[in-house]
Amino acid sequence: MLYSLLRPLLFSLDPETAHHLTLTSADKFGALLRVDVPTNPVRVMGLDFPNPVGLAAGLDKNAEHIDAMAALGFGFIEVGTVTPRPQPGNPKPRLFRLPEANAIINRFGFNNVGVEAFLENVRRAKWRGILGINIGKNFDTPFEKAADDYVFSLEHVYASASYVTINISSPNTKGLRGLQEKSELDALLGRIAQTRERLSERHGKRVPLALKVAPDLDATQIGDIAAAVRTHGIDAVIATNTSTTRNGVEGLVHGTEAGGLSGAPIKAQATAVLAALSKALAGEVPLIGAGGILTGTDAAEKIAAGASLVQLYTGLIYRGPRLVTECAAVLRGR
Ligand SMILES: Cc1cc2nc3c(=O)[nH]c(=O)nc-3n(C[C@H](O)[C@H](O)[C@H](O)COP(=O)(O)O)c2cc1C
Structure with missing residues (x-):
């Protein structure tokens, strides 16, 4: 309700400014808006989630807003992507709204404070729920040395994370997606x-x-990923990140901006990848569904396609915090 009133104001601002304004306001007033989502416990990766609806990575890149996000009722929160060293990301503008399509294009490029400062922020948070920490490589680390960045960050964040996400799928760091190859x-x-x-x-x-x-x-790539996940004992796969396709946004203002597309236009494609992974992994490795969840029904579709948990990002921009409660309620009623 409140968000429907605020949305026109926020959408009149530059998207990155609106993003920071929303999060800093949530830090100040979030506790007042605290919602209690009815519990719907689910055990995944050996962890007990109070409900299956999570915050996707990238909204709180520096782990500065954990308590405010927790007040929205998420069953888990993923922060990052964090890289070993701080980096500014790509030049602005780098975030674009496509409201006619309920979509976003971003090319942030892992702007973040670096793992040391990030961990200080994590330590400041009071919330003690399930915290995922999403790690990536610095833009200027050569491709052949990418593994060193992941190892470095894993060592640093290990003690502070409930789980750690290895992000090899952002389209905004040159060569990163090459890490998905066999x-x-x-x-x-x-x-x-x-x-x-x-x-x-x-x-x-x-x-x-x-x-x-x-x-x-x-x-073929999905088959190779499933095999590697099994071989190396990876505990879950998050499907998916943003897309480099532009289906569903042709002809729209900002539709040809470079970066990753998220929101409603990628839902079908993300769910198809999720379903294919579910088939390939045959229930042996749990899946987390993300990509285009704008309603509770969309969340239920991800579960039907094989996900045990879901994550939201773009839907929060268009629907506001009530999307969390709506998804949790629909999944509870299944
Ligand atoms: C502005 C923006 C920034 C993002 N940054 C990250 C990131 O740093 N790391 C990451 O793994 N995913 C990132 N994502 C991807 C989301 O976590 C999510 O996987 C993707 O947007 C699909 O979900 P959605 O359609 O609900 O947004 C970002 C998405 C958006 C819209």
Whole structure:
């Protein structure tokens, strides 16, 4: 209700300004708007989620708004993508609304404060729910050294995360998606799995690892990803990140901006990748569905396609926080 009143004002501002204004206001007033989502417990990756509706990565890149986001009733929150060193991301403008299509195009390029400052923010949060930390590579780390960045960040965030997401699917870091290819993925996940073994012993806890993939994958790539996930004991796959396709936004203002497309136009494609992974993994590895969830029914479609949990981003921009409660209610009623 409140969000429907505020939305015209927010949409009259530059999108990145509106984004920061919304989050800083949520930090100040979020606690007043606290919603209690009825519990609908689900156990995934060995973790107990109070409900299956999560915040997708990228909305709180620096882990600065965890308590405000928790007040919206999410069953889990994923922060990041964080890289080893701070980096400014791409020049502005780099975030575009396409309201006619309930879509966004972004080319942020992993703007973030770097893993050290990020962890200070995580430590400041009071919330003690399930926190995913999403890690990526710096834009200027050579492709051949990408695994070093993931290992470095995994070592740093390990003790603070409920689970860690390996993001190899952002379209805004040159070459990143190349890590989804068979031999690169095998080498990367091998290093990461080895590092996790070492860290499990050191910390006395095995932190689950999720792999986040693109919606722009063909059947062979999906098969290769499923095989690598099984081989290296990855605990979940998040399907999907944003898309480089422009189906459904042709002819719209900003429709040809470079970057990743998210929201309603990518729903079918993201759900198709999710369903194909579900078939390939045959229930052995849980899936987290993201991409184009604008209603509770969309969330239920992801579960029907094989997801155990869902994540929201673009839907929150268009529908506001009530989308969290709506998704949780529909999934509870299933
Ligand atoms: C502005 C914006 C920034 C994003 N940044 C990240 C990011 O840093 N890391 C990541 O893994 N995904 C990122 N994403 C992708 C989302 O987490 C999500 O996977 C994708 O947008 C599909 O879901 P949606 O259609 O509900 O938005 C971003 C998405 C948007 C719209």
